[in-house]
Amino acid sequence: MTLHMTAIADMTVAPEPSRAAALACLSRVRPAAYARTRNHLEGAVTGLSPWLTHGVLTLPEVLAGVLARDPLAVQHKLVFELGWREYFRHVWAHLGNGILRSVHEGPLPEAAYARVLPSDIREARTGVPVIDQAVRELYRTGTLHNHARMWLASYVVHIRRVHWRAGADWLVAHLFDGDLASNHLSWQWVAGTGSHKPYLFNAENVARYAPEAWHSPGSAIDCSYAELDAMARGRAGKTVSSAADGVAGLAEPALLTEPPANLGVLAPEVQAAAAAVRDRTVWLVHPWALRAPPADLPADAVVIGVYPREHHHAWPWPAARWRWVDAAMREVCPQRWHIDAAALRKALAGAAAVRCTDDPHLPGAMTGIAHREAPPRLFAPVSRHCTSFSQWWTRVTRGVTQAGELL
Numbered sequence: 146m147t148l149h150m151t152a153i154a155d156m157t158v159a160p161e162p163s164r165a166a167a168l169a170c171l172s173r174v175r176p177a178a179y180a181r182t183r184n185h186l187e188g189a190v191t192g193l194s195p196w197l198t199h200g201v202l203t204l205p206e207v208l209a210g211v212l213a214r215d216p217l218a219v220q221h222k223l224v225f226e227l228g229w230r231e232y233f234r235h236v237w238a239h240l241g242n243g244i245l246r247s248v249h250e251g252p253l254p255e256a257a258y259a260r261v262l263p264s265d266i267r268e269a270r271t272g273v274p275v276i277d278q279a280v281r282e283l284y285r286t287g288t289l290h291n292h293a294r295m296w297l298a299s300y301v302v303h304i305r306r307v308h309w310r311a312g313a314d315w316l317v318a319h320l321f322d323g324d325l326a327s328n329h330l331s332w333q334w335v336a337g338t339g340s341h342k343p344y345l346f347n348a349e350n351v352a353r354y355a356p357e358a359w360h361s362p363g364s365a366i367d368c369s370y371a372e373l374d375a376m377a378r379g380r381a382g383k384t385v386s387s388a389a390d391g392v393a394g395l396a397e398p399a400l401l402t403e404p405p406a407n408l409g410v411l412a413p414e415v416q417a418a419a420a421a422v423r424d425r426t427v428w429l430v431h432p433w434a435l436r437a438p439p440a441d442l443p444a445d446a447v448v449i450g451v452y453p454r455e456h457h458h459a460w461p462w463p464a465a466r467w468r469w470v471d472a473a474m475r476e477v478c479p480q481r482w483h484i485d486a487a488a489l490r491k492a493l494a495g496a497a498a499v500r501c502t503d504d505p506h507l508p509g510a511m512t513g514i515a516h517r518e519a520p521p522r523l524f525a526p527v528s529r530h531c532t533s534f535s536q537w538w539t540r541v542t543r544g545v546t547q548a549g550e551l552l
């Protein structure tokens with residue numbers, strides 16, 4: 146088999162990782178246009194998710210920034226979509242690592258789905274334009290419009306009959322906004338293992354919302370919803386198999402469990418690190434809270450950026466995402482460590498206090514090393530596990546009319 150791969154890792158054109166760029170992006174949000182056009186690939190979506198995922202901006206800051214120009218009802222589409230991010234966090238808090246398994250059975254038994262994502266999908270050579278365009282866009286920019294994510298996930302699970310987890314693990318690595326709750330639970334929503342029915346789409350739907358290069362007439366998705374439903378439920382005669390070998394494709398960017406060497410992230414020598422923080426307060430910055438430290442830190446506090454080795458070993462990133470995150474981390478702390486929990490515990494044992502912003506991406510092994518402070522949230526906490534977004538939304542907006550009341 147001869148494949149003509151094109152390497153694109155160096156072509157990545159991501160949004161700038163700085164806080165200034167995030168604030169500039171926030172100043173361009175237009176809620177009315179968002180509500181009208183957000184389903185279109187060229188619609189007025191905010192593009193804020195990489196900064197939100199990595200904590201450069203918080204949801205309350207986003208809402209406050211938008212409300213400074215336009216008062217919004219709490220039921221406005223933009224507030225509702227911000228709610229999805231926090232709802233998925235709510236589910237993660239209740240299910241923990243359970244979000245990585247099917248919440249319930251989908252349209253077919255688990256064993257009906259392949260466990261490996263086929264190479265023609267990874268290499269953007271399925272021959273279905275909407276899918277190949279989506280994968281190209283993903284590798285080129287590190288982001289993808291919500292509708293394109295839904296199409297991609299639906300194609301993987303229901304047309305190619307690949308288990309949602311294989312697709313979710315691949316996508317979360319390549320997205321600059323890759324977030325285990327939003328990503329894996331969205332895949333489950335599409336798969337029908339976290340919702341009551343599979344999400345399906347066809348060529349007509351793509352033609353309505355995407356530019357022409359994405360249109361896919363005559364392809365595997367050019368059929369009726371009844372036919373797609375039969376395929377998803379195993380009632381159609383055949384499933385769609387991979388594209389023919391020999392078709393030119395893209396090389397998937399390599400995934401790295403460690404920061405690229407040229408970033409200057411240290412694996413610190415524990416004794417020297419311990420001496421530098423002895424009897425001082427330490428503030429830990431990590432990839433999910435890339436913000437300036439709180440104002441109440443003592444003047445001689447030490448700020449250290451930490452990449453938890455356990456997490457990155459399990460969830461590697463392409464070099465472009467490492468560069469993006471590290472540029473944002475360097476803005477708030479020049480000193481960055483790539484370190485495992487045991488070494489971090491030793492290095493910080495003599496510090497007067499160790500604090501950080503909590504995030505469920507932090508490995509459990511970090512518990513007890515730092516006092517984990519609650520991150521800023523937009524909606525009131527709901528202690529009872531809500532199994533649907535609408536249950537949760539009803540609770541968090543009860544008695545609220547204007548979005549400003551959330552702040």
Ligand SMILES: Cc1cc2nc3c(=O)[nH]c(=O)nc-3n(C[C@H](O)[C@H](O)[C@H](O)COP(=O)(O)OP(=O)(O)OC[C@H]3O[C@@H](n4cnc5c(N)ncnc54)[C@H](O)[C@@H]3O)c2cc1C
Pocket residue numbers: 183190191192193194195197198226227228229230231233289290291292294295298316317320322323324325327328329331332335
């Ligand atoms: C298969 C699949 C995988 C996804 N993986 C991720 C992921 O890893 N990380 C991630 O942040 N989002 C994920 N999403 C949700 C959504 O696609 C992105 O949040 C959105 O496309 C980001 O672009 P934006 O900032 O322009 O969003 P906008 O539409 O402008 O929305 C503003 C913000 O609201 C939040 N938001 C909007 N829609 C959703 C949603 N459906 N779910 C959760 N939050 C939402 C995001 O924080 C987003 O930045 C996924 C969706 C699907 C279908």
